Amino acid sequence: MxxxxxxxxxxxxxxxxxxxxxxxxxxxxxxxxxxxxxxxxxxxxxxxxxxxxxxxxxxxTRSERIEPTFIKRSQMHQSEKQAIGKAAAALIGEGETILLDNGTTTLQIMRELKDRADVTVITSSVPILASAMEGFQGKVIFAGGEVNMSYQAATGAIAHQLLDQFKVNKAFISAGGISLADGITEYNLEEALLSRRMMQRTEESILVADHSKFGVTTFAQIAPIEHISMIVTDPGCSQQWIDALNRLDVEVLIGS
Incomplete structure (x- = not known):
């Protein structure tokens, strides 16, 4: 039939x-x-x-839309991002140093780390830095440079040079899109390059992304999917995607 x-x-x-x-x-x-x-x-x-x-x-069909502002993105898929942030934070061991790139999902990780006095966080994100200033018990290092006011993050050569000074345990990377053909992508080239540099300065790269990012390609590639060890996502991620990622030896962790 x-x-x-x-x-x-x-x-x-x-x-x-x-x-x-x-x-x-x-x-x-x-x-x-x-x-x-x-x-x-x-x-x-x-x-x-x-x-x-x-x-x-x-x-x-490629995603040609303009990325929403940071504030608007922070209001999208809130419950999923909170669950992802909680699951990702639980992966951070005692005494570890981590990198958080500029994203609304990585911001949720920072919020889950408030009481972790044993953790050191390095970030280029102004919202993540601001969150850490609201009572984070650990150590925070701002990978500064010229701050892009639209993206609320430091970008450019100075930020890259500062990141080169560190070797960390884990980097948590966000994305504008995830595609098997095009890899992990971001809307902004400078942010994509900075996330790529973070991946180069870590022992383990972990992608944090809600289900809406799968099957989407945006402007600038951060890295091929195979360059990460794990994706932390939400239950909206399809079984077909989970199977495809497992075939690439990428572990999938579902936050709930």
Whole structure:
């Protein structure tokens, strides 16, 4: 019994979410239908804005939207980010030094560390620094430099030079998008480069991201997915994504 368009549609979109692209002939073989049927399916999905047709198949529609402000992002997926922050904070051992990049999810980690006098936090994020100033019992080091007022974080050569002075236990990295084809990406090039540098200065890189970031590609690559050891996310992350990450030897931790 052949699959309906809706059934084919779900499989096509799931493959796009994890792989970033689909091929007409491969889909025709998978569904046991003609290539003309697949091309009509892709035409319909393109009109829905779910993909962009290219020669021989289709690719995922890139995220071209402007990143929301830090304040607006902090109000999105709040419960998921709180759960992720709690799970991530529990990974930090006694006496460890950690890096937190500039993100609303990494901010939640900082909030979970208030009573951890044994932890040292290094960050380039002004909101994370401000949170630490509100009663954090441990040590905080600001990787300063020129502060980008839009992103509320230090960027540029000075911040990179300061990070080069450290070697830490864990770096917690946030992202604008996660794609198997394009890796971990960010909207802003300077922030992507700084997160990449943090990954170079740590023994273990951990990505913290809610489910809305999966299957999304933004402007600048931070790193391939294989360069991280773990992703901390929420229960909204699909089993297909969990399986794909496990195949890359990336552990997935679900915050709850």
């Amino acid at each position: 052949s699959l309906t368009y809706e059934e084919r549609r779900q499989t096509i979109l799931a493959q796009l979410s994890t792989e970033g692209k689909v091929q007409v002939h491969a889909l025709a073989g998978l569904f046991h239908v003609s290539t003309e049927t697949i091309r009509r399916d892709l035409d319909r999905l393109e009109k829905e804005g779910r993909l962009r047709k290219v020669y021989g198949g289709a690719v995922q």
